[in-house]
Amino acid sequence: xxxxxxxxxxxxxxxxxxxxxxxxxxxxxxxxxxxxxxxxxxxxxxxxxxxxxxxxxxxxxxxxxxxxxxxxxxxxxxxxxxxxxxxxxxxxxxxxxxxxxxxxxxxxxxxxxxxxxxxxxxxxxxxxxxxxxxxxxxxxxxxxxxxxxxxxxxxxxxxxxxxxxxxx
Amino acid sequence: xxxxxxxxxxxxxxxxxxxxxxxxxxxxxxxxxxxxxxxxxxxxxxxxxxxxxxxxxxxxxxxxxxxxxxxxxxxxxxxxxxxxxxxxxxxxxxxxxxxxxxxxxxxxxxxxxxxxxxxxxxxxxxxxxxxxxxxxxxxxxxxxxxxxxxxxxxxxxxxxxxxxxxxxxxxxxxxxxxxxxxxxxxxxxxxxxxxxxxxxxxxxxxxxxxxxxxxxxxxxxxxxxxxxx
Numbered sequence: 001x002x003x004x005x006x007x008x009x010x011x012x013x014x015x016x017x018x019x020x021x022x023x024x025x026x027x028x029x030x031x032x033x034x035x036x037x038x039x040x041x042x043x044x045x046x047x048x049x050x051x052x053x054x055x056x057x058x059x060x061x062x063x064x065x066x067x068x069x070x071x072x073x074x075x076x077x078x079x080x081x082x083x084x085x086x087x088x089x090x091x092x093x094x095x096x097x098x099x100x101x102x103x104x105x106x107x108x109x110x111x112x113x114x115x116x117x118x119x120x121x122x123x124x125x126x127x128x129x130x131x132x133x134x135x136x137x138x139x140x141x142x143x144x145x146x147x148x149x150x151x152x153x154x155x156x157x158x159x160x161x162x163x164x165x166x167x168x
Numbered sequence: 169x170x171x172x173x174x175x176x177x178x179x180x181x182x183x184x185x186x187x188x189x190x191x192x193x194x195x196x197x198x199x200x201x202x203x204x205x206x207x208x209x210x211x212x213x214x215x216x217x218x219x220x221x222x223x224x225x226x227x228x229x230x231x232x233x234x235x236x237x238x239x240x241x242x243x244x245x246x247x248x249x250x251x252x253x254x255x256x257x258x259x260x261x262x263x264x265x266x267x268x269x270x271x272x273x274x275x276x277x278x279x280x281x282x283x284x285x286x287x288x289x290x291x292x293x294x295x296x297x298x299x300x301x302x303x304x305x306x307x308x309x310x311x312x313x314x315x316x317x318x319x320x321x322x323x324x325x326x327x328x329x330x331x332x333x334x335x336x337x338x339x340x341x342x343x344x345x346x347x348x349x350x351x352x353x354x355x356x357x358x359x360x361x362x363x364x365x366x367x368x369x370x371x372x373x374x375x376x377x378x379x380x381x382x383x384x385x386x387x388x389x390x391x392x393x394x395x396x397x
Contacts, residue, residue: 016255106183
């Protein structure tokens with residue numbers, strides 16, 4: 001069958017897509033739940049106030065979906081529980097990660113990335129996706145930094161420090 | 169062969185210029201992360217609502233329509249029990265959104281958003297009003313063809329799709345960069361719904377059929393022998 005093409009979410013998705021519990025991959029108060037926070041910026045470094053992020057995790061430690069629109073400062077926050085290792089191709093093991101989609105006006109289809117965690121250095125060093133990114137500064141765009149109440153993960157859509165986006 | 173999906177960098181659509189990534193994506197094998205996906209339902213976001221004409225005290229103004237179709241995977245199998253979300257402008261071409269400054273009237277009886285789940289055959293159905301065309305600032309005298317935004321999940325992260333449904337014969341297609349960003353003319357046609365006289369309800373509402381085909385593999389394709397999903 002021939003696929004239906006993608007189109008942009010446009011500037012007005014907020015009338016239909018967000019819901020109050022959307023940013024919660026796990027309910028508030030879940031043991032081990034932490035925040036993933038970050039900012040989405042464009043090729044000029046300006047915040048994108050009309051982006052929407054979705055995360056998905058399928059690991060044994062927790063399976064969950066979250067959706068969050070960015071605020072006027074381009075910021076988002078998602079409550080989740082860090083997953084465990086995930087089986088990879090050919091018997092490999094992938095480091096704990098989330099899959100992330102980014103939608104926005106000006107994106108004719110979503111862009112996809114992964115969120116890894118900087119306190120998983122050993123697992124990250126053996127991860128097939130991370131190790132396939134040769135330049136350390138590019139690889140760093142896929143790794144969230146541990147902070148007070150969770151992790152920080154910024155997304156730069158274009159230009160200096162551009163996030164590594166994925167296709168499959 | 170021309171791509172099904174639009175390129176991220178498409179000069180005719182100004183908003184892509186600072187938002188389209190400059191680098192090519194890193195191609196990775198789809199793993200269990202990508203081959204699975206959420207099965208969203210009412211426990212997640214509250215009540216489903218596939219009738220956009222009955223969300224307020226009165227009926228919205230405009231041409232009442234039925235929009236229905238099937239969600240299929242690339243092998244033609246129905247995508248069952250899967251969330252379909254829609255949002256749209258009202259009949260005057262105005263979204264109920266703070267940033268929409270088009271000087272057309274809001275309709276207090278129309279919010280313009282709905283959700284439903286596909287049935288066992290992958291079917292969905294909405295009752296709504298036909299959205300109006302509206303101007304935007306992309307280029308001189310730019311107008312968006314009438315459209316309804318669709319969000320689809322499929323069975324796996326790989327299959328996630330956001331698209332727009334258009335109406336047959338719209339005179340605005342030729343000047344719309346978003347519609348024309350799809351390189352293959354045949355693929356563009358697949359975003360245009362079909363007027364459906366059979367599903368039209370006499371003395372009540374016109375019907376339009378819009379079938380959606382999701383690309384991307386899902387885990388159930390590989391597990392179908394052992395997993396009778």
